Amino acid sequence: MAARQVLEHMRVLLAAGTMPRLPSARDLCRELGVSSRAYSEATGVLRQEGLVRVKRGDGVRPVVARPETRPPRLRWDDLAQRIQAGIREGLYPTKVGLPLPKELAAQWNVHPDTVRKALRELESQGQLLRQGRSWMPMPPVPTRQALQRMTLLCIGQQAAQGGLRMDSDREADAWREVQAEASRQGLAIRPVPWTGQLPSLGQDVVGAVVSTWHVRDPHELLETLARRKVRSCIWTENAVDLPGGRWKAHRAFRFHDIGYAREAGMAMGKHLRELGHRRIAWISPFHGSRWSQNRMEGVIQGFEDDVEIFVLEGPLSEWDFLGPVWDDPRSWQNSLEGFDLEWSLAPDHPMSGVFEATAWAHLMKAFEPQLRAALASGARAWVACSDLVAALCTRWLARQGDDLRQRISVCGFDDTRQAMRDDLTSYRFDATAMARSMIRFLLGREPGGGRVIRHPGQLVVRSSTRFA
Numbered sequence: 001m002a003a004r005q006v007l008e009h010m011r012v013l014l015a016a017g018t019m020p021r022l023p024s025a026r027d028l029c030r031e032l033g034v035s036s037r038a039y040s041e042a043t044g045v046l047r048q049e050g051l052v053r054v055k056r057g058d059g060v061r062p063v064v065a066r067p068e069t070r071p072p073r074l075r076w077d078d079l080a081q082r083i084q085a086g087i088r089e090g091l092y093p094t095k096v097g098l099p100l101p102k103e104l105a106a107q108w109n110v111h112p113d114t115v116r117k118a119l120r121e122l123e124s125q126g127q128l129l130r131q132g133r134s135w136m137p138m139p140p141v142p143t144r145q146a147l148q149r150m151t152l153l154c155i156g157q158q159a160a161q162g163g164l165r166m167d168s169d170r171e172a173d174a175w176r177e178v179q180a181e182a183s184r185q186g187l188a189i190r191p192v193p194w195t196g197q198l199p200s201l202g203q204d205v206v207g208a209v210v211s212t213w214h215v216r217d218p219h220e221l222l223e224t225l226a227r228r229k230v231r232s233c234i235w236t237e238n239a240v241d242l243p244g245g246r247w248k249a250h251r252a253f254r255f256h257d258i259g260y261a262r263e264a265g266m267a268m269g270k271h272l273r274e275l276g277h278r279r280i281a282w283i284s285p286f287h288g289s290r291w292s293q294n295r296m297e298g299v300i301q302g303f304e305d306d307v308e309i310f311v312l313e314g315p316l317s318e319w320d321f322l323g324p325v326w327d328d329p330r331s332w333q334n335s336l337e338g339f340d341l342e343w344s345l346a347p348d349h350p351m352s353g354v355f356e357a358t359a360w361a362h363l364m365k366a367f368e369p370q371l372r373a374a375l376a377s378g379a380r381a382w383v384a385c386s387d388l389v390a391a392l393c394t395r396w397l398a399r400q401g402d403d404l405r406q407r408i409s410v411c412g413f414d415d416t417r418q419a420m421r422d423d424l425t426s427y428r429f430d431a432t433a434m435a436r437s438m439i440r441f442l443l444g445r446e447p448g449g450g451r452v453i454r455h456p457g458q459l460v461v462r463s464s465t466r467f468a
Contacts, residue, residue, distance in 0.1 A: 002038035010042055014051055014062050022052070022060040074110050080118035082108070084127060087137045097134035123251070126444045130251050138444055151188045152442070153201070153208035153230070154179065157215045158193030165193075165214050169416035170429060174235060174258070177435035178209050185439055198224055207231040207442035226250060233438035254441055255452040258429040262298030264413055267427060267459040268383060269302020276468035277381040277409065279308045281374035283393055284385035285367045287313030292385045295413060299383055310377040312370035364392055371396055380408055380468050387412035387419040387426055394422055394464070409465040415457075425465040429457040 009032060013019055023031070025039045043060055046052040052060050074082070083104075086092050098104070101115040108115070119135050122128040129136045154175065159165035166172045179189050187206060192198065194215060208230050212218035218236065225232050231252045272280060282299065284292045292313075300307060371393065374382060384390035390412030397405040412419060415428035434455045 002032075002034040003041035005032060006034055006038050006042035007045055010046060010052075014046075020061065021058075022062070024059055074108055074114070076114045076117040076121070079108060079110060079114060080121045083118060083122060087127065092137050094137045097131070097136050098128075100133065126441070149204060150206040151190050151202070151204050152182045152206055152439075153190050153192050155192045155194055155198075155208050155221070155225075155232075156211040157213065158195050163193060164191050164211075167214070168414070169418075170414050170431070171211070171213060174211070174431045174434065177431045178438060181432075181435040181439045185443065187439075194221055196220070198228060198230075201228065201230065205230065207233070209438050209442075210234045212236040222250075222253070226252070231442055233441055235434065251450045253450065254438075256434050256438060257452055257454045258431060258434050258457065262294050262301060263454070263456050264427040264429070265295040265298020265300075266302040267298075268295075268411060268413070268425075269299040269307070271302075271425070271459055271461065272299075272381050272383070272409070272411070272465065273303050273306070275381075275409070275465060278303075278306065278468070279310075279377070279379045280381040280383055281310045281312055281377055281379040282385075283370070283374060283382050283389055284311075284313050285370075285389065286385060287311075295385060296383075308379075310374060310379055312374050364396065368396070375400070375404075381465070382408055382410045384410065384412045387414050387416045387422075387424060390424050390426075390464075391418045391422050394424070409468075411465050415460050419460070419462070423462045423464055425462045426460050427457055428460050430455045 006028065009028070010022060013022055022028070025036050028034075029036055029039055043052065043054060046060075047054060051063055053063055054060050083092070083098070087094075092098050098119075099107070101112045101119065104115045105112040119128060119130075123130055123135070127138055129138055154164065156164040156166070156175075164175065166175060182189055188204075190205075192208075208225065210221065210225070210232050212221065212234060213236075215221055222234070229252065233254050233256060235256050235258070280299070280303075282296050284296070286292050287296075296309075296311070300309060382390075382393055384393055390410050393410050394405065397408060397410070409425075411425040413427045415426040418424070419426040434453075437453060437455065
């Protein structure tokens with residue numbers, strides 16, 4: 001009975017909420033006329049109810065209820081993980097756009113900018129694809145068994161005799177590496193020669209590797225791919241030259257550059273500078289092509305502008321000169337009286353065999369005055385725009401005398417079979433790295449849609465370059 005009297009009295013004091021500490025046992029027992037045992041029993045009940053805490057030397061204090069606090073707001077990286085989990089669990093289907101950032105912000109009680117940052121992060125990881133204001137979940141990365149039922153399109157200009165057109169070692173190497181990497185990943189390969197329209201693609205297409213080389217209107221091809229929603233990796237003659245740059249920002253496209261960045265020219269210029277050359281001749285019958293101009297500008301940068309350069313150039317591109325040959329190779333062959341070309345010249349590859357001995361001979365006849373000007377300039381290093389042009393330079397120098405051939409350094413680009421045959425210093429482009437990056441992107445294993453990826457190569461130094 002005494003303990004209940006003490007308990008009720010303590011409850012009244014706690015309800016008032018004005019006392020930071022309850023009266024001591026001695027004071028309360030004297031006031032109520034009860035024993036200390038009754039005080040202890042009442043205090044024990046209040047402790048069990050969580051209303052007081054008892055600490056030796058500090059007495060009995062009320063337990064103050066903490067005010068309700070808001071849960072901490074999600075960080076953008078935590079939100080990205082939750083969205084990713086929603087995609088994985090099927091909350092956000094792959095063929096249906098996510099709610100708008102404002103809607104997601106209201107759902108998660110965060111700022112819309114936090115949502116946008118999370119979405120951009122998932123896009124960079126290749127898990128989301130942005131289409132206008134919508135964000136579409138990408139399909140999950142297929143398993144090895146699923147890949148065996150999927151197809152990679154290889155799209156390029158159609159050759160005169162059908163099939164994909166590839167007129168140089170570099171093109172053939174690139175296609176070979178792409179198809180080898182696709183095969184390693186278990187993909188089926190479907191060559192699609194471009195004739196102005198795409199055939200029916202089917203549901204098994206994982207994406208396309210596209211070469212815009214030789215394509216007269218690459219925008220028509222890219223427009224078709226965008227309209228058909230084909231995820232594509234594009235090896236183009238020069239991505240930065242696409243008018244307006246509108247294709248570079250397309251999230252389903254990724255451009256690849258191994259042959260036209262200035263890095264190749266810069267590496268060659270630096271090499272010649274280290275050999276002590278300060279006067280060079282730039283030899284390019286095809287300086288009307290952007291790739292030739294880029295390489296020459298890179299050479300000058302490699303010299304850090306400490307160079308005297310004599311530019312011996314032709315106004316045409318290689319396609320202007322060689323186009324008639326590829327457009328109608330049979331007619332071109334028939335015009336060469338006295339030659340049996342059937343055994344030495346494949347119809348779809350006129351740069352082999354007799355082509356090197358005839359078509360390039362015609363080019364040399366037209367370009368020989370420039371070579372004589374290069375010789376008269378006193379330049380001890382000749383930088384040719386390609387290995388084939390460099391090989392022609394070495395042959396022309398050899399005809400002028402062996403001592404002259406030994407005194408002038410000659411180098412080229414592309415590291416073709418011709419460079420190895422003639423022991424030419426050249427620049428090798430990394431087609432293997434490009435192919436691996438392309439396939440990984442198309443399989444959703446590598447982010448980077450909507451930009452240009454450059455794959456630096458390597459300078460291969462051979463005996464054709466020497467100290468000045």
